[in-house]
Amino acid sequence: MHLKYESQLREPLVNGRKTYHDVTEEIIRPIEAKPGKLWYVGFYIAVALLLFGVYSVYRDVTYGIGQWNLNKTVGWGWDITNFVWWVGIGHAGTLISAILLLFRQGWRTGVNRAAEAMTIFAVMCAGQFPIFHMGRVWLAFFIMPYPNTRGPVWVNFNSPLLWDVFAISTYFTVSVLFWYSGLIPDMATVRDRAKTKLRKLLYGIAAFGWTGSTKHWQRIESLSLVLAGLATPLVLSVHTIVSTDFATSVIPGWHTTIFPPYFVAGAVFSGFAMTQSLLLVVRKVYHLEDYITIGHIEAMNKIIVLTGSIVGVAYLTELFMGWYSQSKYEGYTFWYSRANLFSPYGWSYWGMMTCNVLTPQIFWLRKARRNLFITFFISVLVNVGMWFERFVIIVTSIYRDYLPSSWSVYYSPTIWEIGFYLGTFGLFFTCFFLFSKYAPVIAVHEIKYVLKTTGESYKNEMGALEREPVEEFAHEYAH
Numbered sequence: 001m002h003l004k005y006e007s008q009l010r011e012p013l014v015n016g017r018k019t020y021h022d023v024t025e026e027i028i029r030p031i032e033a034k035p036g037k038l039w040y041v042g043f044y045i046a047v048a049l050l051l052f053g054v055y056s057v058y059r060d061v062t063y064g065i066g067q068w069n070l071n072k073t074v075g076w077g078w079d080i081t082n083f084v085w086w087v088g089i090g091h092a093g094t095l096i097s098a099i100l101l102l103f104r105q106g107w108r109t110g111v112n113r114a115a116e117a118m119t120i121f122a123v124m125c126a127g128q129f130p131i132f133h134m135g136r137v138w139l140a141f142f143i144m145p146y147p148n149t150r151g152p153v154w155v156n157f158n159s160p161l162l163w164d165v166f167a168i169s170t171y172f173t174v175s176v177l178f179w180y181s182g183l184i185p186d187m188a189t190v191r192d193r194a195k196t197k198l199r200k201l202l203y204g205i206a207a208f209g210w211t212g213s214t215k216h217w218q219r220i221e222s223l224s225l226v227l228a229g230l231a232t233p234l235v236l237s238v239h240t241i242v243s244t245d246f247a248t249s250v251i252p253g254w255h256t257t258i259f260p261p262y263f264v265a266g267a268v269f270s271g272f273a274m275t276q277s278l279l280l281v282v283r284k285v286y287h288l289e290d291y292i293t294i295g296h297i298e299a300m301n302k303i304i305v306l307t308g309s310i311v312g313v314a315y316l317t318e319l320f321m322g323w324y325s326q327s328k329y330e331g332y333t334f335w336y337s338r339a340n341l342f343s344p345y346g347w348s349y350w351g352m353m354t355c356n357v358l359t360p361q362i363f364w365l366r367k368a369r370r371n372l373f374i375t376f377f378i379s380v381l382v383n384v385g386m387w388f389e390r391f392v393i394i395v396t397s398i399y400r401d402y403l404p405s406s407w408s409v410y411y412s413p414t415i416w417e418i419g420f421y422l423g424t425f426g427l428f429f430t431c432f433f434l435f436s437k438y439a440p441v442i443a444v445h446e447i448k449y450v451l452k453t454t455g456e457s458y459k460n461e462m463g464a465l466e467r468e469p470v471e472e473f474a475h476e477y478a479h
Helices: 019-030 037-065 078-089 091-104 106-110 111-132 137-143 159-193 196-206 212-249 259-285 294-323 328-338 346-364 372-398 417-439 444-454 456-478
Strands: none
Touching: 019 159, 019 417, 019 444, 037 111, 037 417, 078 091, 078 212, 078 259, 078 417, 091 106, 091 111, 091 159, 091 212, 091 259, 091 372, 106 111, 106 294, 106 444, 111 159, 111 259, 111 417, 159 212, 159 444, 196 212, 196 417, 259 294, 259 372, 259 456, 294 328, 294 346, 294 372, 328 372, 346 372, 346 456
């Protein structure tokens, strides 16, 4: 059966002659050991950034968004740029987990747990920006559609900003359920290995009484498929709705129908790049090279070069339509405000083009796709480029209004805008450090599932079985 469905030409998903015991030991041992000095250094840096972000938000709430450098034309600055950037980063986890699960792609098993956690933390970071951009954050409940006694005050269901709330909260809920339901069997494994009563109690609560019975496995597999089916359309809908924040306006540079697919491709692009950046560090620190293999990294690099090429086509399409539409306002936005290197924000446009379109093309070369240093360097560049993209879309479209008299001075962020952004990095990495310390960063039970059919020892055995008849025939023919 396996010979029929599993190609022997594909490299193994688990390197080394691993047993089930080896898998459990090597993935769960880092949780049970005391963290090293590097873990503490990274964790304290993340907490320091988080505290700086908390103080920046305190300034914003106490003194108003006048603390930010917004002006007459630039009403959306770093805050919405960072909101869209973080939402985009949260897309790879659900794509890896849900869509690749439905398509039965075995290579997802080594990377899905960390990618799912990354999704949750990124959405937590993203959700803060629109809330604090309100200024009067204590009135945030006005957006909730509930019967009220305040007279004819009701939310506007025609606004994409309202649908952002629905889409992102739904996405966050499904992502948390998907991530945690997959964690339950591994939490039970940690519980059963626990040496102290407190540890056994806490992991026992987290494991929800998991016993590993057939009924429990049936239920968790059914739940995974249902949540994957719910999450798959959310991958498309969330960033599509975020893109309509811009596309439903009449501002040149935003009023375009290409935004929904272009935003979704860009989100997957940036999400996979962030996943690569984190996993390359995690596999080195926790010595998980046998589970997060070069094959996993190459597969993700293929998706990065595909989505990067899609994004590049979208950029060129925008430039073409800026010329073909013969609208002087669209032409001015695309050909002067953006593509002109000597315009005030030309540096951001060409930084975007270089990082997002040109540099990922190196992944057409197999050697580059399998090179860890090149992969890490390009993945960081891609995330820098995707931040530039959001900045270009927002600022270069609105810093010059229809009236020259209202043209703003050069927009640059204040220390409190930068502090808010750095604070979300602090939150993201604080959560990720805690996750990597107290939960398995790789799904142990899923690795065991693929070990039987795509592990190195299985591949060697099957290869030997396939070679035997050939060698026997050659021996007989020789005689």
